Amino acid sequence: MSDMRPIEQVDPLLAGLIQKEVDRQRSQIHLIASENYISMAMMQASGSVLSNKYSEGYPGRRYYEGCAIIDEVEVLARERAKRLFGAEHANVQVHSGSQANLAAYNAVLEPGDTILGMRLDQGGHLTHGSPVNFSGKLFNFVAYGVDEKTEQIDLDQVRALALEHRPKMIVAGYSAYSQLIDWAAFRRIADEVDAIFLVDAAHIIGLIAGSAHPNPTPHADIVTATTHKALRGPRGGVILSREKFAKQIDKAVFPFAQGGPLNNQIAAKALCFELAGRADFKTYSNQIVRNAKVLAGAMDDEGLRVISGGTENHMFLVDLRSLDPDLTGKEASQFLDDHGVTLNRNAIPFDPRSPFITSGLRLGTPSVTTAGMMQEQMVLLGKLIVEILRKRIDPYSVTLYTDQIRELADAFPAYPEDFAGHA
Ligand SMILES: Cc1ncc(COP(=O)(O)O)c(C=O)c1O
Structure with missing residues (x-):
């Protein structure tokens, strides 16, 4: 018969890595436009x-x-x-x-x-x-x-x-x-x-x-x-x-x-x-778009230029040069990841920098919407992201904003606290 013991007993090393990834997904705010959180039934x-x-x-x-x-x-x-x-x-x-x-x-x-x-x-x-x-x-x-x-x-x-x-x-x-x-x-x-x-x-x-x-x-x-x-x-x-x-x-x-x-x-x-095909998915997907619009608007209000003037779907790009001509996508995405927000750098149209460095970031709202965030949280998140980038050379000020990022992630967790990361 197949070994039916749980993974924690069969391979504690691997189970530990899965648990660490759950912790990462629970503790960060995820704005990668191509990602989402699957349900227990899906697992x-x-x-x-x-x-x-x-x-x-x-x-x-x-x-x-x-x-x-x-x-x-x-x-x-x-x-x-x-x-x-x-x-x-x-x-x-x-x-x-x-x-x-x-x-x-x-x-x-x-x-x-x-x-x-x-x-x-x-x-x-x-x-x-x-x-x-x-x-x-x-x-x-x-x-x-x-x-x-x-x-x-x-x-x-x-x-x-x-x-x-x-x-x-x-x-x-x-x-x-x-x-x-x-x-x-x-x-x-x-x-x-x-x-x-x-x-x-x-x-x-x-x-x-x-x-x-x-x-x-x-x-x-x-x-x-x-x-x-x-x-x-x-x-x-x-x-x-x-x-x-x-x-x-x-x-x-x-x-x-x-x-x-x-x-x-x-x-x-x-x-x-x-x-x-169910009614609640319609609500979910419309909320994704609403959240993306509000997040893009909040960042634009803080002085970060949104490519093509806004978004009509789940994602958007921002031009970091509007905040600081020297700020690259590589630096910004790594700094944000270290401070609680995971997203990816992205070339913007007519970008003079290489695709590995870039002048832009790509942000998407499917994951945060699955976690239950609404427009109110998007306004706060947009503000916090721009402030973290703006104050990145001042570690003390950054801490004030990252505390708020952590509070937001804790209030809208991807998975329950005791979740082991598998079905
Ligand atoms: C437009 C488009 N086509 C195709 C793909 C490829 O999908 P996969 O990563 O599943 O191969 C992607 C992935 O991001 C995509 O954005």
């Missing part, structure tokens, strides 16, 4: 015996015996995803957002084909053509960017580049962009040059689920996404598509990009699609 599904089962193939067409229940779980996840987003087809086997893009591009394109996507240093993702990523190595990426003045997507530029390069695919959906995206306008440009329109909704899929952001599914041929960000599900990916691409997408996930599916994660995805 139970994700850590379940479904992990034991091999099931290469798809429901009803497996290469292994004993898949009847696994089939039911995958069908449940697929159907829930389709219903939640109004999609004709869903592939829930894909292991991550990057794998989703790998599969989606290869489902409908040939190596060497041209793809039009957002510049990586203005909000695009590694899988949108970085030379060190499969995307940049396999495909010919042409990049559009934001307007220098508005710092918002320049649709005239997108259209001009599309007409010039005649891409086979146009990609919209980003890692660091805080405005709404005009899906219909992108669709029109794609139609004009006969390109496939792919939306990478990795970041905003949770907001879309909760109707806090317009849904790209009616406009796009393919939507790729992650399940672990604002959607608050397990680490993983999902691909939604029109029925006419269903077979190609499935083949590009398995056997092209992956082997056996992670059935435990598929079960957790089924749970997350169910939860994201």
Whole structure:
């Protein structure tokens, strides 16, 4: 029989590290836009015996015996995803957002084909053509960017580049962009040059689920996404598509990009699609956006410039040079992490500094909203972050602000005090 003793007895060293990570998550305020806190039910599904089962193939067409229940779980996840987003087809086997893009591009394109996507240093993702990523190595990426003045997507530029390069695919959906995206306008440009329109909704899929952001599914041929960000599900990916691409997408996930599916994660995805369809998730995702707007406004009021003038989603970037021309993203993010606030440095549009140093920070509100913070806390948090950065050379003043950060984290903990960090 399998050893059924708890991890604390089987491997105290590892259990101790998990406990330390719980303590870190409980004691810091987390503003990383791509993170969230999963629930006990999510941990139970994700850590379940479904992990034991091999099931290469798809429901009803497996290469292994004993898949009847696994089939039911995958069908449940697929159907829930389709219903939640109004999609004709869903592939829930894909292991991550990057794998989703790998599969989606290869489902409908040939190596060497041209793809039009957002510049990586203005909000695009590694899988949108970085030379060190499969995307940049396999495909010919042409990049559009934001307007220098508005710092918002320049649709005239997108259209001009599309007409010039005649891409086979146009990609919209980003890692660091805080405005709404005009899906219909992108669709029109794609139609004009006969390109496939792919939306990478990795970041905003949770907001879309909760109707806090317009849904790209009616406009796009393919939507790729992650399940672990604002959607608050397990680490993983999902691909939604029109029925006419269903077979190609499935083949590009398995056997092209992956082997056996992670059935435990598929079960957790089924749970997350169910939860994201409930009324309280709508409330949650709208509160994420409200909190992001208030946090951005509070920081702007304190003199820290918000890129593109504000946010319409769960995240935003700030230009640290507006506070101090010498302050870098690297220094600011490390200083804040040492003083109770975890976030990431980020290049801002037309950033003269390297992507490793940067002039900006990216902030997002899915985690703090899960922890229960509302507008009132966002106003305080915005003020405290700016004051900590402003007074960073004066350790005594900084302590006054970090005490308040600790009080805020204690008042809105990620997990209960006695939580061991696993199901
Ligand atoms: C726009 C976008 N696409 C894809 C991904 C990749 O997701 P993953 O980290 O699951 O591979 C991310 C991750 O942050 C993203 O922001």
